[in-house]
Amino acid sequence: MPTVWIPAQMRDLTGGEARVAVTGRNLREVIQNLDARCPGVAERLIEGGRLSPLVNIAVDSEVSNLGLLQPVRDDSEIHFIPAVSGGR
Amino acid sequence: MTTEERNLDGVIGKKNGYRVVGTRPIRHDGVDKVTGRAVYGADVRLPGTLYGRILRSPHAHARIKRIDTTRAERHPAVKAIVTARDLPRIEDKYADLGEGTFNFKWVSDNVLASDKVLYRGHAVAAVAATSRLAAEQAIELIEVEYEPLPAVTDVVAAMAPDSPILHEELVTRSLGKPTGEISNVATHFRHAKGDIERGFAEADVIVEREYRTDIVHQGYIEPQTATALWNADDQITIWTSNQGAFGVRESTASVLALPVSAIRVIPMEIGGGFGGKIAVYAEPVAALLSRKSGRPVRVTLSRSEVFQGTGPAPASWVKIRLGAKRSGRLTAAQADIRFAAGAYPGSAVGAAAGCVFAAYDVPNGQIDGYDVVTNTPKSEAYRAPGSPQAAFAAEQAMDELAEILGIDPLDLRIMNTARAGTRRIEGPVFPVIGSYECLVAAKQHPHYTAPLEGPNRARGVAHGFWFNGGGQSSCIIAVNDDGTANLVEGSTDIGGTRASIAMQAAEVLSLAAEDVHPLVADTNSVGYTGVTGGSRTTFATGIAAIEAARDVLRQMKERAALVLDADLASVHFADGEFVAGPGKGISFRELAGRLARTGGPVTGRASVAPTGVGAAFGTHIVDVEVDPETGKVQILRYTAVQDAGRAIHPSYVEGQMQGGAVQGIGWALFEGYQFDDQGRMLNPTLLDYKLPTSLDVPMIDTVIVEVPNPGHPFGVRGVGEVPIVPPAAAIANAIYRAIGVRLTHAPMTPARILEAMGVLQPARA
Numbered sequence: 001m002p003t004v005w006i007p008a009q010m011r012d013l014t015g016g017e018a019r020v021a022v023t024g025r026n027l028r029e030v031i032q033n034l035d036a037r038c039p040g041v042a043e044r045l046i047e048g049g050r051l052s053p054l055v056n057i058a059v060d061s062e063v064s065n066l067g068l069l070q071p072v073r074d075d076s077e078i079h080f081i082p083a084v085s086g087g088r
Numbered sequence: 089m090t091t092e093e094r095n096l097d098g099v100i101g102k103k104n105g106y107r108v109v110g111t112r113p114i115r116h117d118g119v120d121k122v123t124g125r126a127v128y129g130a131d132v133r134l135p136g137t138l139y140g141r142i143l144r145s146p147h148a149h150a151r152i153k154r155i156d157t158t159r160a161e162r163h164p165a166v167k168a169i170v171t172a173r174d175l176p177r178i179e180d181k182y183a184d185l186g187e188g189t190f191n192f193k194w195v196s197d198n199v200l201a202s203d204k205v206l207y208r209g210h211a212v213a214a215v216a217a218t219s220r221l222a223a224e225q226a227i228e229l230i231e232v233e234y235e236p237l238p239a240v241t242d243v244v245a246a247m248a249p250d251s252p253i254l255h256e257e258l259v260t261r262s263l264g265k266p267t268g269e270i271s272n273v274a275t276h277f278r279h280a281k282g283d284i285e286r287g288f289a290e291a292d293v294i295v296e297r298e299y300r301t302d303i304v305h306q307g308y309i310e311p312q313t314a315t316a317l318w319n320a321d322d323q324i325t326i327w328t329s330n331q332g333a334f335g336v337r338e339s340t341a342s343v344l345a346l347p348v349s350a351i352r353v354i355p356m357e358i359g360g361g362f363g364g365k366i367a368v369y370a371e372p373v374a375a376l377l378s379r380k381s382g383r384p385v386r387v388t389l390s391r392s393e394v395f396q397g398t399g400p401a402p403a404s405w406v407k408i409r410l411g412a413k414r415s416g417r418l419t420a421a422q423a424d425i426r427f428a429a430g431a432y433p434g435s436a437v438g439a440a441a442g443c444v445f446a447a448y449d450v451p452n453g454q455i456d457g458y459d460v461v462t463n464t465p466k467s468e469a470y471r472a473p474g475s476p477q478a479a480f481a482a483e484q485a486m487d488e489l490a491e492i493l494g495i496d497p498l499d500l501r502i503m504n505t506a507r508a509g510t511r512r513i514e515g516p517v518f519p520v521i522g523s524y525e526c527l528v529a530a531k532q533h534p535h536y537t538a539p540l541e542g543p544n545r546a547r548g549v550a551h552g553f554w555f556n557g558g559g560q561s562s563c564i565i566a567v568n569d570d571g572t573a574n575l576v577e578g579s580t581d582i583g584g585t586r587a588s589i590a591m592q593a594a595e596v597l598s599l600a601a602e603d604v605h606p607l608v609a610d611t612n613s614v615g616y617t618g619v620t621g622g623s624r625t626t627f628a629t630g631i632a633a634i635e636a637a638r639d640v641l642r643q644m645k646e647r648a649a650l651v652l653d654a655d656l657a658s659v660h661f662a663d664g665e666f667v668a669g670p671g672k673g674i675s676f677r678e679l680a681g682r683l684a685r686t687g688g689p690v691t692g693r694a695s696v697a698p699t700g701v702g703a704a705f706g707t708h709i710v711d712v713e714v715d716p717e718t719g720k721v722q723i724l725r726y727t728a729v730q731d732a733g734r735a736i737h738p739s740y741v742e743g744q745m746q747g748g749a750v751q752g753i754g755w756a757l758f759e760g761y762q763f764d765d766q767g768r769m770l771n772p773t774l775l776d777y778k779l780p781t782s783l784d785v786p787m788i789d790t791v792i793v794e795v796p797n798p799g800h801p802f803g804v805r806g807v808g809e810v811p812i813v814p815p816a817a818a819i820a821n822a823i824y825r826a827i828g829v830r831l832t833h834a835p836m837t838p839a840r841i842l843e844a845m846g847v848l849q850p851a852r853a
Contacts, residue, residue: 005515008278008454009262044265054261054275061516062699065558079515082277082438082457 002030002076010080013038027057028068030078045080056081108594109802112739113601115587117357129313129329129356130388137315138167138216140370140377140387141223143230144397145205145212148239148463148767149252152203152212152232160215160229165222168380169230170373171213172202176345192342194432198466199343199372205234206254206431207465208768209396211369216377216385239463239767243405243428246272246462254431254461274433275459279441279514287420287452291411295488298407299481301816301834302760303428305400306470307751307779310359312398313388316374320382324351324375329358331365331580332619337611339368340375354610355580362751363469366619367399395772399468400761402435403428404477406444408485416495418504421450421513425478426458430466435459439555440474442514443813444482446553447523447705448504453513463767469621471748472554472809476755476816480834483550483817487824497821498531498707501551522731522795522805523705527551529793530707535727545713545724548822552813554704556806557622561629562615562695563636565593565604569684571677572603573640578617579629581608583747583808584740588626589633591736592802596637598664598676615695623704623806626736627797632696634801639692647686648674700799704806706730708749708814712822716845719838721757721823727789728814733797733805745811746788752815754780760835 001021006014014020015038022037024030035042045055051067058079064070072078104110120126157169178196201210213230217223238252245251251272260267262276288294314328324346330336333353341348358365370387377385389397404427411420423444429435441457490497505523512518530536530549540547564576575593579585590604597604617629641661649656654668667673683690711724728745735741758778762770771777796803816834824830829844842848 008280009265009276058516061519063516063558063701065697065699077515077517081279081442081514081516082275 001074002072002078004030004034004078007080010041010044013040024072026068026072027059027064027070027078030072031068054082106595106802107598108591108601109734109736110738111601112737113587113591115584116590116606117581117586126357128310128359129315129327132315132327132356132386134315134317134384137384137386138218138377138381139220139223140214140216140374140385141227142211142373142387142393142397143213143227143232144393145201145208145210147205147234147236148208148241149237149254150205150234151237152201152205153235154233155213156231157213159231160226163217163222163226163229165217165219166215166226167218167383168216168377169213170200170376170380172200174376175200175343178343178345191434192339194434194466195339195367196343198432199369207463209393209465210431211373211397214373214377214387216381240272241462241464241763241767243403243426243460243462246428246460247426247458254463258433258461272461273458274429274461277438277441277457279455280453281450281511281513282452284420284422284452284454288411290413291419292414293489293492294409294411295485295492296409297485297488297832298405299484299832301404301477301480301755303400303403303464304470304755304759305395305777306360306362306364307754307759308360308362308364311389311391311394312365312370313386314370314374315384315386316371316378317384318375318378322350325354326351326371326375327354327356328371329356329365331358331361331582331621332617333580333611334578334616335366335619336368336371340371343368343372344375352610352612355608358580358582361582361620362471363473363621364398364400366621367468369398391774392772395777396465396769399430399466401470401473402430402467404440406477406481408481410485410489412489412493414493416493416500416503418448418450420452421445421448422453423455423482425455426460427474427477428462428464428467429459430462430464432466433459433461435467436469436473440478442555443475443553444478445513447501447506447551449506449510450513455513464761471751471812475552475554475813476752479550479552479813480816480820483814484820484830487548487821488830497549498527498536502527502531518703520795520798521703521705522793523551525793525795526705526707526729526731529791530709530729533709533727533729533791535709535725535789540711542713544716544826545711546822546825547709547711548818548820548825549707549709550814550817550821551707552705552810554623554810554813556627556701556704557624558628558698558701559618559622559624560695560697561617561632563589563629563632563693564614565633565636565640565692567640567644567680567683567690569681571680572605573597573599575604575606575633576609576614577606577629577633578609578614579625580620582620583744584737585620585625585629588736588740589629592630593633593637595802596634597640623808627701627800627804627806628696628698630736630804631698631800632694635694635696636692639694640690643690643692644676644679647683647690648679650686651679651682698799700797702733702797702799702805704731704810706810706814708818710815710818710822712819712826714823714826714841716827719841721819721836721841723753723786723819726786727791728811729791729793730807730811731793731795731805732807733800734794734803735792736802736804738792741792741807742790744808745790748809748811749788749815750780750785752812753785753819755834756816756819756836758835758837
């Protein structure tokens with residue numbers, strides 16, 4: 001099952017858990033399933049049905065350029081990282 | 089992985105396995121550049137072109153009460169005047185243009201201020217007139233009534249509860265979570281690994297210090313310039329010198345609320361960018377003025393406008409805390425990084441946080457980043473955005489730790505270096521990297537052990553990291569019937585990328601570098617290509633060129649099979665020849681001459697968005713002499729070591745290393761915006777803002793380390809940015825060892841050095 005590494009500032013949504021294993025074949029499914037367990041995650045990561053432009057997602061240490069369509073493997077590591085610049 | 093394992097046609101048995109890669113041909117644009125025939129943005133001359141000038145705010149922070157253009161409109165030479173009222177209202181819309189995320193709502197307000205001006209130099213109106221003089225006169229006739237407001241230019245002051253607020257609607261967000269708090273802090277984020285408290289508890293030695301860097305400008309020699317023609321059919325053409333024609337198209341279309349297909353951007357030669365020519369300033373203004381006047385309009389900024397009205401690197405405040413065992417092994421690393429984003433959110437603080445400890449294997453780490461708006465020009469990318477500021481702090485802390493522990497500063501870094509498999513504090517794991525190899529190469533370099541005698545002289549070192557970028561790129565290769573090829577690409581050539589990209593195509597096609605003719609095309613002539621920035625171009629556009637060349641070979645093999653009367657599967661390409669068996673072959677050149685009679689022209693193409701970006705590391709050694717009476721620092725010797733993965737054209741890799749080092753010397757010793765208490769920049773000319781000259785720097789020695797990047801067919805890593813990362817810290821470390829005083833504020837000017845030595849009292853608090 002893919003493992004999502006939860007950033008420090010999202011651990012209020014995971015009961016303090018730093019890593020959560022969730023099912024999913026791609027990032028969209030992973031975030032949906034994570035949100036089902038930890039409500040509020042999707043709201044922070046997704047805007048208008050797309051990955052927030054202020055967040056980069058690294059799958060297996062490679063920053064994805066496929067957004068929510070990025071496939072993940074059963075043993076994948078997923079990291080949410082603030083975009084290089086950003087803010088609003 | 090070797091080249092052969094990747095089954096790259098045409099790459100066998102040559103020097104280092106390559107025929108072209110690693111050689112030093114003369115650049116394709118060399119003659120035009122050295123004879124003055126290269127055409128830059130300001131060289132564009134269209135019939136009837138008007139001169140555009142921009143009126144800028146005299147206040148660092150003020151509400152715009154009224155703009156009256158009546159008197160300017162009566163000027164007989166004035167053909168158009170625009171203000172923010174001519175811009176459509178833009179809602180939040182983000183795009184990543186290759187070296188940072190842009191919110192076009194803020195971009196629009198930065199192009200022409202609407203209700204408030206947020207820095208001195210903020211554009212408020214623009215005029216197009218039949219002469220430059222008339223345009224200058226006309227902007228003086230525009231009456232703007234301001235309500236001045238208190239200004240804040242310092243990042244720490246801007247975070248104070250009683251600070252003036254720039255954006256009344258700005259709510260601090262924390263990884264997408266609004267905090268509900270109105271402040272100048274746009275974003276706060278945190279990276280964490282391990283247990284930071286336990287890490288410091290386990291440490292035998294802890295060092296802690298605060299550091300600052302001032303705003304620094306990219307200092308490109310060519311000011312921004314754009315010529316726009318808004319045609320009667322609402323098709324717009326823009327000639328501009330920018331780091332990415334497609335980025336200009338996207339930004340201008342977004343600011344003007346137009347489809348990208350309405351705009352064609354023609355990239356001109358560019359006189360430097362270093363990250364500062366990604367955002368648009370003149371382009372939307374020139375387009376609006378052209379629409380109103382019906383004529384082409386050129387807007388060219390003055391040097392003073394470049395300093396005050398475009399985006400420099402952000403000022404920083406950084407606090408570093410390191411813990412280590414007596415052995416030197418790091419146990420904990422903590423950073424608090426605050427960047428002055430300027431007038432609108434979006435500094436490089438995210439990148440700084442990713443860079444600050446990236447070079448080291450830190451078991452317990454915590455990094456907090458704050459993106460803070462200030463009444464200064466909106467900051468933009470500058471060569472390894474955020475990393476020089478982070479390294480100025482972290483690499484001095486490493487030096488301090490080495491001294492306390494009595495360990496050689498390079499040995500301490502070697503002991504703690506990140507390697508393949510090291511997990512970074514923000515989470516991902518490094519693939520194959522060359523951090524260790526750079527440090528060892530520096531340690532083994534004769535410079536490091538060369539005697540350095542004389543008073544007030546010392547040696548310093550520092551190490552640096554940059555992510556490098558990937559992004560989208562496109563190339564088209566057409567085969568000529570004389571056996572050469574034309575290569576069309578979308579990457580602006582700033583640092584020799586025509587050569588480095590053409591050479592990669594030439595390698596695949598077994599052609600000489602000179603037989604591939606590169607052309608940087610406009611946005612209607614080639615597929616989408618991201619900016620030349622993020623050290624991505626030789627990597628990503630290089631892969632596009634390789635794939636386009638492979639596409640050429642696939643088609644040429646079909647022609648060869650036809651000509652040789654052979655099965656396609658039996659045709660192989662090696663050493664410039666298509667071979668279908670013993671004594672059965674045809675050269676690339678001969679086959680190229682027969683294309684017309686074997687099915688017509690052959691054109692290869694590729695559009696890519698590659699992963700597999702290889703990170704870059706560099707280690708610098710510097711010798712300095714400090715004059716204790718004047719505070720002047722003389723650089724005596726400088727050596728830059730860097731992992732290039734694979735140097736496609738070693739001369740241009742060395743040029744990047746030297747250029748980055750020189751710019752870093754500018755950060756270290758000379759460059760910085762100075763403001764008065766009203767937020768007015770005091771040094772907005774090249775007379776007062778000192779850039780390093782040939783008299784200030786020695787020859788920069790270079791050592792190219794090659795730890796091939798497995799994510800590129802030839803092993804390429806981006807090389808343009810990381811060499812600006814170590815210099816300021818290396819020089820600070822050398823100064824400390826020369827005079828026994830640690831300089832924590834860059835630039836380390838003579839005045840600051842004398843203040844730190846206690847010779848001078850601080851000029852102001």
